[in-house]
Amino acid sequence: MMIHDKIATVLKPFVGITLSTRQVQVLVREKYPDTNPTSIIPSDHSGPNPRSGRSYCHCSGKPFQIFAHDKGGYKVLDGAGGAQAPASSANTNMAGQTATKARSMVATWRSITIEDAKSAVKAYNEGTYGCLKNPALDQQARDMFLEGLGSTSGKINRQVDFIGRDYGGAAGFKAAYALAPDIARDIVANREQYAQVALAALPILTEIPSREAIEILYRPFVKPLHGKSNWQVWGTKFWHFLNPEAFPIEDSRVDKFFVLADLNSVDKYLRFLNRFREFALSHQEWLPHLRQVDGGLAWCDNKLWDKMCYGLGE
Numbered sequence: 001m002m003i004h005d006k007i008a009t010v011l012k013p014f015v016g017i018t019l020s021t022r023q024v025q026v027l028v029r030e031k032y033p034d035t036n037p038t039s040i041i042p043s044d045h046s047g048p049n050p051r052s053g054r055s056y057c058h059c060s061g062k063p064f065q066i067f068a069h070d071k072g073g074y075k076v077l078d079g080a081g082g083a084q085a086p087a088s089s090a091n092t093n094m095a096g097q098t099a100t101k102a103r104s105m106v107a108t109w110r111s112i113t114i115e116d117a118k119s120a121v122k123a124y125n126e127g128t129y130g131c132l133k134n135p136a137l138d139q140q141a142r143d144m145f146l147e148g149l150g151s152t153s154g155k156i157n158r159q160v161d162f163i164g165r166d167y168g169g170a171a172g173f174k175a176a177y178a179l180a181p182d183i184a185r186d187i188v189a190n191r192e193q194y195a196q197v198a199l200a201a202l203p204i205l206t207e208i209p210s211r212e213a214i215e216i217l218y219r220p221f222v223k224p225l226h227g228k229s230n231w232q233v234w235g236t237k238f239w240h241f242l243n244p245e246a247f248p249i250e251d252s253r254v255d256k257f258f259v260l261a262d263l264n265s266v267d268k269y270l271r272f273l274n275r276f277r278e279f280a281l282s283h284q285e286w287l288p289h290l291r292q293v294d295g296g297l298a299w300c301d302n303k304l305w306d307k308m309c310y311g312l313g314e
């Protein structure tokens, strides 16, 4: 795969967001660990070099150019054809529908409108994962965690496997399904403390879970495989079902919404929790409207915000 295609593939969820060279390198290497970081040069895909006038990638000046220079960083363009240079992003000539679409494509925790949020929740509920409607899959997950963390190693194994394989925890990285028994074994070995730490965390609107708690919950989800080792999406989905009020889910769509582009780590989850909490606290008045669109399906407000983040990518 050419370096241009790798970068373009990885950055699709970040359209409209400005990133540093380091952030781009981290993101590309998270998906393609074998890539030499020195070959990941955003300026090569941001048009002709300003000094030499030379183009280092065939995307220069074409509709599929990946970035535009933006105040020392690189703004990800909509390479699907509707390239938006930074200056034209406030274009008011667009037809209403296109304008709405463009706005939701760049909706972040700083820019989202209530209309974006409502259509995103609707899109989530109408969407499917695998061959199941999202709400039906949610129901399966809720059933599987009805009694909290499994009481036997067989049950914990099934819960870990379900979240990784069926609930998108391994983010489609099929080879990682094989890690489920190892993750489950580590949880079983420490079952009592694990369940207690997960349950003791207070609702996130009351306070952010402690670093110590997250370190304990995170540990079983650190397993090296093909250059990746922190299975953060898997972990956060698992913790969410152990204590939905305390632990919101973090995945690539959530990261895009909260503009988080660092490597997976306890620190990154803490940074996410802080942004999530700030956002949730400052948008409480949206909740009655979102609950109405959702028709009461979400089991808590954290899930409602999760539906919103996910639905923005639909």
Ligand SMILES: [Zn+2]
Binding pocket: 004, 044, 045, 057, 058, 059, 060, 065, 066
């Ligand atoms: Zn390029």
